[in-house]
Amino acid sequence: MLAMVLNLPGDEHTFHAEERAIPVSTSTDSVLKIMAFGLNYAELLTRNGESPDVKFPRVIGIEAVGTVSDTATDSGFHVGQTVMTLMGGLGREFDGSYEEYALIPNHQLYPLSIKDSWAQLATIPESFYTAYGSLKRLRLSTGAHLLIRGGTSNAGIAALLLAKTMGYTVSTTSRNSDKLTTLQKLGADETLLDRGSLETTTSFDGILELVGTSTLRDSLQHLATTGTVVVTGGLGGEWSLPDFSPFEVPGYLTNFQSTNVNARLLSQAVALIKDHRLQLPIAQTFELTDITQAHQAMINSHKIGKIVVIANHD
Ligand SMILES: NC(=O)c1ccc[n+]([C@@H]2O[C@H](COP(=O)([O-])OP(=O)(O)OC[C@H]3O[C@@H](n4cnc5c(N)ncnc54)[C@H](OP(=O)(O)O)[C@@H]3O)[C@@H](O)[C@H]2O)c1
Structure with a gap:
């Protein structure tokens, strides 16, 4: 699988495309096949080395949506289930969303029952x-x-x-x-x-x-x-x-700080999005291989809406 890795902090050209083995689930963590993720300003700071707790090499990215591709039988999730993840150390303490598959603690996977494109779902978490x-x-x-x-x-x-x-x-x-x-x-x-x-x-x-x-x-x-x-x-x-x-x-x-996610609040937000068909505008979408251009857009774009990266295609 492809991972866009930061071996050291630096500018948007610092990402290094690396071929890695797809992770395997454990008794506590499931494998998320990342379909898409939104970019966040905080990731620019981490990339620049302004997040003192982040150790390199690191795959950054603090949110993602996708499907469970490998999980223990008692995880509470099933293979193919649509889920999202965010924060709680994602892309900071452990590898995050700038890759095709990620190993995510089960308690940091949240069901996502909204039917929409992966790009649109990526605007949510x-x-x-x-x-x-x-x-x-x-x-x-x-x-x-x-x-x-x-x-x-x-x-x-x-x-x-x-x-x-x-x-x-x-x-x-x-x-x-x-x-x-x-x-x-x-x-x-x-x-x-x-x-x-x-x-x-x-x-x-x-x-x-x-x-x-x-x-x-x-x-x-x-x-x-x-x-x-x-x-x-x-x-x-x-x-x-x-x-x-x-x-x-x-x-x-x-x-308010989103660092430690309250699952009840998150599911209430998802219910409102679903019931009222809320859609955050998308400013631009990129492929995972174009993460450098996506970061440039985050700096230079004056368009309203989320910048979304597609990590896998169905
Ligand atoms: N506490 C938390 O848990 C948490 C979680 C997520 C985000 N945040 C913070 O919330 C803020 C919004 O995050 P976001 O990702 O939604 O931001 P964003 O989408 O990147 O915001 C972009 C907009 O911010 C405005 N802006 C940029 N520089 C500004 C400045 N110097 N003064 C006033 N407005 C400025 C611009 O709007 P105009 O040109 O139209 O004015 C720009 O279009 C950020 O500070 C982020 O760090 C906090």
Whole structure:
């Protein structure tokens, strides 16, 4: 099988195509035939050597969808079953999705009962799980007014799609006025141009902060006294707030991390996607052999949607 390996950190040309033996299942791990996977910004950082815990050589990639190709009889899965995997050390502590087959701990395989193309299924795990987990942290009621800051990110779009099924009024942002129409078409009730500060008089019940601490102080200016901000992203490149005082928070402040997946939350997100036929846009698809071009697209593309890599064809 083909694995795109990083022997050392480096630029997008550092991937090395390696022929490896297909792994064999154990009493604790099953073999996933990877059909497709989405790319994530975090993988750029790992590739660059900015994930201190990742040891090389490593096959990176933090999410994948595919079928179980080899598993112990008591694993709870059957050969041919459609599943997904994400996080929990995938592509960081053990080899991840940039390969045709991967050995995955059984407790990190999750059934995926949605019928769609592999490329479309590949948009689900990390973006929708992150979005749903973040929305649940806000504990909003039906009719609540939500602001998504960093609304054109994949997590932001997934949050918009999910939030509309949950009965929220959604305002969402982009720094780029050209993208606001797309956000409206995806269901946003209001779009706001983000120039580092937002021009709105609304006090939001919930704010999903994906730009991060570089805009958090401004987001807090727009939070209702009973409202909650969940900090999930750091698109602005900053992850801490200098001279922070808790008295700056008019309501509640929390965060979300997808590192350790809560299977119940993930299955609730999948149920909403299935029931409402939610589809995250796909920006571009690549073959596994073109992983260098896929990483270049992640850096250079200004298209809305997920970059997806096809690892196997049926
Ligand atoms: N906590 C967690 O568990 C978790 C899980 C997944 C992702 N994340 C984080 O969530 C964020 C979104 O992830 P993603 O993979 O969905 O992102 P993504 O799809 O790669 O986001 C791309 C969009 O981000 C916006 N953007 C880029 N640089 C920006 C900047 N300096 N300031 C404001 N906006 C900027 C751009 O939108 P515009 O040009 O339209 O403004 C761009 O289209 C990232 O920070 C990621 O690290 C966290």
